[in-house]
Amino acid sequence: MSRISEETVNKIAHLARLSINEQELPEYVTNLSNILTLVEEMSQFDTKQIQAMAHPLAMSQRLREDKVTEPNQREEMQKLTKFTEAGLYLVPQVIE
């Protein structure tokens, strides 16, 4: 039995701003359902006594000095997109 409906996949795709076509839908339904099944399997284990691991490496965060090291790179960065205006990056409108 599918744990995720086609409708849910479409909704997730919409929220993530991903476009998927009808043919791909069944594959996503299966894959995402399998992930949920795996999580379900994992949640059968009692982990109450185990402290959550924040990071697999037993090291602490390195800190950097508060210095400006990155100059203005706008021109270079904006070559990566076609959509700019007045120095701004343009994206599809988010407020009607």
Add this chain to the structure above:
Amino acid sequence: MEWETVIGLEVHAQLATNSKIFSGAATAFGAEPNTQACAIDLGLPGVLPVLNRDTVAMAIKLGLSVNAEIAERSVFARKNYFYPDLPKGYQISQYELPIVKSGYLDVILDDGSIKRIGITRAHLEEDAGKSLHEDFSNMTGVDFNRAGTPLLEIVSEPDMRSAKEAIAYLKTLHALVRYLGICDGNMQEGSFRCDANVSVRPKGQAKFGTRAEIKNVNSFRFVEKAIEYEVKRQIALIESGGTVLQETRLYDADKDETRSMRSKEEANDYRYFPDPDLLPLMVTAEWVEKIRSELPELPAQKRERFQREYELSAYDAAVLVSSKELAMYFEEVLKHTQAPAKLVTNWVMGDLAAALNKANLDIATSPVSAEQLAGLLNRMHDNTISGKIAKEVFEALWHGAKDADSVINERGLQQVTDTSAIEKIIDDVIHANPAQLADYRSGKDRLFGYFVGQVMKLSQGKANPEQVNNLLKEKLK
């Protein structure tokens, strides 16, 4: 039914660093769009955030000054949501293990009483960019200069019971971050932003009501008005049979109302998890102690010292320490004058504050320096001039005069304290007003004030008022 308001505040203080929290891009305000947004801020693939040491030091400073615990180990987490001004699709923040937890701030209320407001936590996080919705046909423009700017989010307990208390807390916190030098406190530029969680409950009920979160309030006055509006709205809603929804509301200053905000997306599950790009942040006890030893005198300590050393009321002291610059000015005046602290307080909080307010200036840009004001108060204190003349001298100093002494000398404003000179004036006044004199002597005591006025007028305000009073009493008998 009698209602009780419950308020908790979340303050975002922008930390006064040169560079961003996870990148070496600049944080200066007002730069051309996207000129301070590097690959890390733009969330390009393959970049690695590295934490700015000063942001950690600033969080520790705040934590120590609100009597909080500094976590030896804290963890950065990803808060996931979709919005174009958040290029990575997540904000790096702290969730389960913040750097600062369980503190409190003592706040002086208007009546001089002290209220303790709990501080649940304070955590480090990055700011998002800015979306501009105008002028781009069917597109939204995004400026990422602000993306990655360090923020300290300071979360209070729901301990406040009125808009006034909320403002008192906010002002106290605002003064504190500025004393510490960790935030410039500029509310117009968004360096100190406040979200208010507001709910109401029947007085006496232990359980909190459903709260609404008000966003987008950028001045103390608006925070107060937004809360007052929201409280009225919720009470009216409940009393008419409705229920308060837990939602985010926006304050519209032009209309003086809050209204429901369109939800950013349908889902509101941030799916927090530890950021694998950042290792746990470890803070050593030595580092904390070093920062503790370098803390400046904090507003609360300064207030207590002012009360003790200068014998000021709690209220006066609280006003004077409300900004570091004002407190410095006050003490600078005291350094240069023999006048009592109370007189200094009255002038700094009275005439000077009023003049600054009227001219829309703050104490740091006062046209009358502390030394100049001290010079003026010295002449009042040694009776060279009266309080009335002092106002005239102050006016001259405000408009560029060098010092009080030169104004007094040039304009001949010295108070007349020579008894015979004052007697002469009194005699002239009595002589010129025979009818009033007769009335006074027949019992119209109130005419005494008339005579004082005439004498002061004839002396051009320079006669010593106390002497005038005493001498007049004698002469009119």
